[in-house]
Structures are given as structure tokens and as C-alpha cells.
Amino acid sequence: MNILDKIVADKYIEVALKQSLIPVKQLEASVLFDSPTTSLATALKASKTGIIAEHKRRSPSKSIINQNVNVWDVAQHYADAGVAGMSVLTDSKYFGGSLEDLLLARSSTHLPLLRKEFIIDEYQLIEAKAHGADVILLIAAILTRDKIKALSEFAKSLNLDVLLEVHNKEELDKSLMPSLDMLGVNNRNLKTFEVSTAISKELSEHIPDDFVKVSESGISSIEAIKDLKQYGYEGFLIGENFMKTDDPGSSATEFIKKLAL
Numbered sequence: 253m254n255i256l257d258k259i260v261a262d263k264y265i266e267v268a269l270k271q272s273l274i275p276v277k278q279l280e281a282s283v284l285f286d287s288p289t290t291s292l293a294t295a296l297k298a299s300k301t302g303i304i305a306e307h308k309r310r311s312p313s314k315s316i317i318n319q320n321v322n323v324w325d326v327a328q329h330y331a332d333a334g335v336a337g338m339s340v341l342t343d344s345k346y347f348g349g350s351l352e353d354l355l356l357a358r359s360s361t362h363l364p365l366l367r368k369e370f371i372i373d374e375y376q377l378i379e380a381k382a383h384g385a386d387v388i389l390l391i392a393a394i395l396t397r398d399k400i401k402a403l404s405e406f407a408k409s410l411n412l413d414v415l416l417e418v419h420n421k422e423e424l425d426k427s428l429m430p431s432l433d434m435l436g437v438n439n440r441n442l443k444t445f446e447v448s449t450a451i452s453k454e455l456s457e458h459i460p461d462d463f464v465k466v467s468e469s470g471i472s473s474i475e476a477i478k479d480l481k482q483y484g485y486e487g488f489l490i491g492e493n494f495m496k497t498d499d500p501g502s503s504a505t506e507f508i509k510k511l512a513l
């Protein structure tokens with residue numbers, strides 16, 4: 253079993269348990285559930301930098317990245333830095349995140365917030381909305397086309413933006429549909445952890461123009477972003493490069509200053 257298979261197998265157990273403990277009605281009673289959302293796709297199109305900065309404590313590929321920062325501060329400082337959106341990892345077992353992190357980020361900033369999760373069930377979309385998300389991630393490698401359709405259409409009915417993530421042409425071909433807002437190419441192979449922006453470049457010509465293109469993972473230089481922009485990318489998801497420092501917000505500020513030069 254590769255790491256992605258393990259994460260997903262655990263996720264099925266976790267979601268079933270949560271469904272038995274926290275009914276949908278309770279989630280729908282949250283004030284945030286009926287609150288308006290902000291589109292990340294629109295923010296990216298208007299943004300000069302296109303940076304989506306991530307809150308990521310640890311990961312299967314890098315182990316501990318940063319256990320010392322406070323998500324509320326990180327969200328404030330990312331917003332001050334001028335990022336277009338923020339991604340919050342909510343998986344606890346493999347990434348040390350939680351839905352509380354999402355809630356804290358929501359209470360700290362008006363930035364569009366992406367719930368970075370391994371979504372396998374509509375229940376997680378209701379959770380996302382109830383905890384302040386504006387955007388959800390769907391990973392093509394772990395979903396069938398029918399499931400992508402059902403989940404993305406349900407997300408749209410909740411006014412959530414949808415970022416669909418692929419890592420190869422096959423995943424892209426099976427996933428294209430009108431209920432997606434953004435097409436993300438993950439530069440990290442989630443099964444082997446190999447990272448290369450070459451895959452973003454390779455797949456760019458196959459992504460129709462109706463979708464905002466996002467390049468995800470392994471981005472740590474201004475040059476990489478300038479290069480990816482030539483291939484039509486308008487969004488750049490960056491986690492470790494900011495989170496590995498003592499002050500992720502300041503790192504994002506410095507990065508964005510250089511990008512603007």
C-alpha cells in the first residue's frame with residue numbers, strides 16, 4: 253500500500269466515525285454554514301502574485317515542518333503579505349491539522365480559504381462550509397469521475413469553489429467538467445513523493461482555458477513562478493517553503509516583494 257492509499261483508507265474510517273458522532277444538522281446550524289463565500293478563482297485572476305500560502309505543520313514526505321507557529325497569526329501575516337488565498341491542511345493523522353485550524357484562520361482573515369483535505373464524502377463538504385472554507389480540494393487520484401461530479405456539484409450548491417487536483421494526463425482526461433473552477437497540477441507524486449514542476453508544464457496545454465490553472469507543491473523560487481506563468485498558471489500553492497521558517501508570514505512577505513521586482 254502506498255502512502256496515499258493509507259491516508260484514504262484511514263479517511264474512510266475517520267469520516268464514518270465523525271458522521272456517527274456529529275450529525276449534519278449540527279454542522280448546518282453553524283453561523284458560517286449560511287455565510288457568503290469568497291471565490292479563490294476570482295481572487296487569483298485579480299491577483300498580481302497568485303500565491304496561495306499554506307498552513308502545514310508536518311507531512312508524510314517531510315515529517316515535522318513547523319509545530320511552533322499559531323494558525324491565527326500565520327493567517328493574519330499571510331494576508332498582510334498580500335497572498336491571494338490561504339490553504340489550511342485539516343488532516344490530523346498525517347499533517348497535524350484540524351478543522352479548528354480552519355476555524356481559527358477564518359476568524360483571523362477574509363482571504364479565500366481552501367480546506368486542504370482528502371475529500372471522499374459530501375459530509376466533508378458540509379464540515380468545510382461549517383468551519384469557514386471558501387474552497388475545497390478534490391484529488392482525481394482518489395476519486396472516480398462520477399464521484400468528482402457528485403462532489404463538485406454538491407460543493408457548488410454550497411457556494412464553494414472547487415480546485416481539482418491531477419498529477420497526470422489520465423487523471424486530467426477523466427476529470428474535466430463544468431462544475432470545477434480551478435485545475436491544479438500537483439508537482440508532487442503523492443505515491444512516491446517525487447517532485448518536479450515539469451509535470452505542470454507538460455499538462456498545461458491540455459487544460460482548457462475555462463479553468464484557472466494552479467501549480468501545487470515544491471515551489472520555492474521566484475524563477476519557478478515566472479517560468480510557470482509562461483505556461484498559463486495563475487495560482488501557485490506554496491506550503492513548506494514558508495512554513496519551514498520561524499515566521500511564515502515574513503517569508504511570504506519577502507517572497508512576494510521579490511516577485512514584484
Ligand SMILES: O=C(O)c1ccccc1NCC(=O)[C@H](O)[C@H](O)COP(=O)(O)O
Pocket residue numbers: 255256306308311312313314438440442468469470471489490491492493
Ligand atoms: O506534502 C506531502 O508530503 C504530501 C504527501 C501525501 C499527500 C499529500 C501531500 N501534500 C499535500 C500537498 O499537496 C502540499 O501540502 C501542497 O501542495 C504544498 O506543497 P509544498 O509547497 O511542497 O509544501
